[in-house]
Amino acid sequence: RDLVSTHQLDDDIIFIDRYIPNNEVANYFNASDMVVQPYRSATQSGVTQVAYHFGKPMLVTNVGGLPEIVAHQKAGYVCEPEPESISEAILDFYDQERKSNFEDFVKKEKERFAWHHFTRLFYELKTETDDKKHSR
Known part of the structure; x- marks a missing residue:
């Protein structure tokens, strides 16, 4: 908070x-431009x-399964869980004006997590296993 005040960013x-x-x-x-998850x-x-x-x-740190969910430089950033890595990504996001491109990818990518997608994949898997079971 002191750093925010020092740089007069209290309104931002x-x-x-x-x-x-x-x-x-x-x-x-x-209200957010990017969701930062510095785990x-x-x-x-x-x-x-x-x-x-x-x-x-999004910006996620390279821990657990988070890098599998956020495509680096497409849906956002996968950074090391270090302040320097996180701050570099945030600066890159604004300096290179990546918001629009990342948002476009996120809108497409979110379909991968939609329920109708999961149910279709489950149905295909069940059909495939049923076919194999009946072909024996």
Whole structure:
């Protein structure tokens, strides 16, 4: 917070250090340019799926399964869980004006996580295994 004040960014960066109820979540995602998830350790994050839902580019750290969900330089960034790596990606996002391109990819990529996609894949798998079982 001191760094934000020192650089006079108080109007641009808002810290929310409380639980966000479900009925307020959309406000925060819609107001964001990019969803930054600077985890030091994780397996997965539900925040990533919510970011896809809202069509937001993401920055995730290279921990757990997060790199498998966010395509680096397409849906956002996969960074090392170090301040320098994270800050370089954030600066690149704004300096290179990547928001629009990343958002376009995120909109296409989120289909991969849609329920209708999962059910179609499950149906195809079941049909394939049934066919193999009946062909014996």
